[in-house]
Amino acid sequence: MAAPTQSPTRSPLPVLGGGQGVMAYPLAEPVHRDLCTDCGISRTSDPHRCGTACQFIRPRYAELEAQVHGRSRDPNRPDELHFGPFLRLARARLRSPLPGAQWTGITTRIGERLLEEGLVDAVLATAAHPDDRWRPRPVLVTEAGGMKSCRGMKMGYSPILALLDEVERQGIRRLAVVGIPCQVHALRALQETLELDELRVVGTPCSDNTTTDNFHHFLAKLSDRPDEITYLEFRADYHVEVRFRDGEVREIPFLQLPLSELPQDFFPLTCRSCVDYVNVLSDLTVGYMGGDGDQWLIIRNERGREMVELLGEELALEEPTSRGRRKGAVQSFMKAVQRSADGLPLRKMPSWARPIVGRLMPLLGPAGTEFARTRVEMKAVESIIQLRRHHPRRIKRMIPSHVWDLASPYGLQPEPEERS
Numbered sequence: 001m002a003a004p005t006q007s008p009t010r011s012p013l014p015v016l017g018g019g020q021g022v023m024a025y026p027l028a029e030p031v032h033r034d035l036c037t038d039c040g041i042s043r044t045s046d047p048h049r050c051g052t053a054c055q056f057i058r059p060r061y062a063e064l065e066a067q068v069h070g071r072s073r074d075p076n077r078p079d080e081l082h083f084g085p086f087l088r089l090a091r092a093r094l095r096s097p098l099p100g101a102q103w104t105g106i107t108t109r110i111g112e113r114l115l116e117e118g119l120v121d122a123v124l125a126t127a128a129h130p131d132d133r134w135r136p137r138p139v140l141v142t143e144a145g146g147m148k149s150c151r152g153m154k155m156g157y158s159p160i161l162a163l164l165d166e167v168e169r170q171g172i173r174r175l176a177v178v179g180i181p182c183q184v185h186a187l188r189a190l191q192e193t194l195e196l197d198e199l200r201v202v203g204t205p206c207s208d209n210t211t212t213d214n215f216h217h218f219l220a221k222l223s224d225r226p227d228e229i230t231y232l233e234f235r236a237d238y239h240v241e242v243r244f245r246d247g248e249v250r251e252i253p254f255l256q257l258p259l260s261e262l263p264q265d266f267f268p269l270t271c272r273s274c275v276d277y278v279n280v281l282s283d284l285t286v287g288y289m290g291g292d293g294d295q296w297l298i299i300r301n302e303r304g305r306e307m308v309e310l311l312g313e314e315l316a317l318e319e320p321t322s323r324g325r326r327k328g329a330v331q332s333f334m335k336a337v338q339r340s341a342d343g344l345p346l347r348k349m350p351s352w353a354r355p356i357v358g359r360l361m362p363l364l365g366p367a368g369t370e371f372a373r374t375r376v377e378m379k380a381v382e383s384i385i386q387l388r389r390h391h392p393r394r395i396k397r398m399i400p401s402h403v404w405d406l407a408s409p410y411g412l413q414p415e416p417e418e419r420s
C-alpha cells in the first residue's frame with residue numbers, strides 16, 4: 001500500500017487543543033449555491049463537481065447505497081426502510097468514556113484505532129476553531145493522539161471535503177472520513193474519481209444544523225452565561241443536556257426550550273428538506289437516537305464491522321431496546337411543521353402545562369429503536385412538506401421513493417408530477 005508521498009508545505013492553521021498529527025489549512029471561499037451546507041466541494045480546485053456530487057442538486061441515494069453496500073434495502077427487513085442497509089443495529093458504549101467526547105467517544109476511538117493499526121494514512125474529521133469551541137474547523141489527522149482535538153459536536157457547517165485537494169497533494173491513499181450525511185453523500189458520489197486505494201466512512205446521524213452564529217444566539221436564549229457552556233446535546237429522553245465550565249449540568253425538557261422565539265430560518269431549508277437522517281452511505285453510523293441512553297450503532301457492511309471489532313473489549317455492545325408507539329408523535333409533529341411551513345408561528349404551550357407534559361413525555365414517548373423510527377418518519381414528513389411549500393419543482397428529484405413510503409401512513413402521497 002502506498003504511503004503519503006509529500007509533506008505539507010502550506011502553513012497549517014491552529015485548532016482548539018491541537019497538537020502533533022492534526023492539521024488544518026486555509027480554505028478558499030465557498031461558491032454560493034441556492035441549497036448548500038458548505039460540505040467543502042465548492043471550495044476545492046474543481047467546484048463544478050457540486051453538480052454531480054450534491055444531495056440537493058443530484059441526489060443519488062438508491063444508486064450509491066447499492067454501490068457502497070453491494071445491495072439495496074431489503075424489503076423483508078422492515079427496519080431497512082427506515083435505516084438503510086445494515087448488518088446489525090446495536091446499543092453501545094465505551095467502557096471507559098473519553099473525556100470531552102460528545103457521548104462516550106466511540107467515533108474518536110475508531111479514528112485512533114485505525115491510525116494505531118496503520119490501516120489508514122489519515123482521518124478527515126472536524127476539530128474546533130481555537131477562539132470558539134463551537135466553530136467547526138476541518139482537519140487531517142495523521143497520528144492517533146491528534147483525534148483528541150476532534151472530540152465533541154461543533155454546531156455549524158464543516159467544509160471537510162475542501163481538504164480532498166490536500167489529501168491528493170499529500171499523496172494520502174488510505175483515508176478514513178468522519179462526516180454527517182450531506183458530506184458523506186458528496187464524498188461517495190465522487191469516490192470513484194478520487195485517487196484512493198481505501199476509504200472508510202464513519203458517519204454520524206444529523207437531523208438539524210445551523211450556522212455557528214445562529215447557534216450562539218440559541219445559547220444566549222438558554223442561559224445568561226452562554227460563553228460558559230461547554231457541552232450541549234438533544235438527548236433521546238426528550239431533554240437537552242447543557243454543561244457549564246464550572247461543572248454545573250442542566251437538563252431542560254424539549255417543551256421548555258425557547259424554540260418559538262427563534263427566527264423562522266434558524267434551521268435552514270437545506271436541513272428541513274434533507275432526507276438522510278441516518279447517514280445511509282456510511283460504513284458505520286455512530287449516533288445516539290436509538291440507543292436508549294447509550295450510543296447507537298448501525299453497522300452497515302464489512303468495513304463497518306471491522307471498525308467496530310477494532311475496539312474489542314473496550315466496547316460494550318448490546319441488542320437494542322424498543323418501546324412505545326410512534327404514530328401519535330409523528331402526527332403531532334406533522335401538524336406543527338404544516339403550521340410553520342404555512343408561515344404561522346409555533347404554538348406555545350401554556351407554562352402551567354409544560355412541567356407536566358415534560359415529565360410525561362419520557363415515560364410515554366417512543367424509546368430505543370422506536371424512537372429512531374419516529375425521528376426518521378418525522379424527517380420524511382418534514383422534507384416533503386417543506387419542499388412542497390418552498391421548492392415544489394425539486395420534489396420529483398429530491399424525494400426518493402423510500403421517503404414517500406415512510407410518509408404514506410400519514411396521508412402524504414406523491415402527486416403524479418412529484419413521482420421520480
Ligand SMILES: Cc1cc2nc3c(=O)[nH]c(=O)nc-3n(C[C@H](O)[C@H](O)[C@H](O)COP(=O)(O)OP(=O)(O)OC[C@H]3O[C@@H](n4cnc5c(N)ncnc54)[C@H](O)[C@@H]3O)c2cc1C
Nearest residue numbers: 101102103104105106107108125126152154204287288289
Ligand atoms: C450537527 C450535528 C447534528 C447531530 N444530530 C444527531 C441526531 O439528531 N441524532 C444522533 O443520534 N446523533 C446526532 N449527531 C451525532 C452525535 O452528536 C455524536 O456526534 C455521535 O453520537 C458520536 O458521538 P461520539 O461520542 O462517538 O463522538 P466523539 O468521539 O465526541 O466525536 C465527535 C465527532 O463528530 C465530528 N463532528 C463534530 N462536529 C461536527 C460538525 N459540525 N460537522 C461534522 N462532523 C462533526 C468530529 O469529526 C468528531 O470525530 C449529530 C452530530 C452533528 C455534528
Ligand code: SF4
Nearest residue numbers: 036037039042050054
Ligand atoms: S456539494 Fe457541498 S458545497 Fe456543493 S452545493 Fe452541495 S453542499 Fe454545497
Ligand code: SF4
Nearest residue numbers: 182206207209271274
Ligand atoms: S440536516 Fe442534512 S443537510 Fe442539514 S447539516 Fe445535517 S446532514 Fe446536512
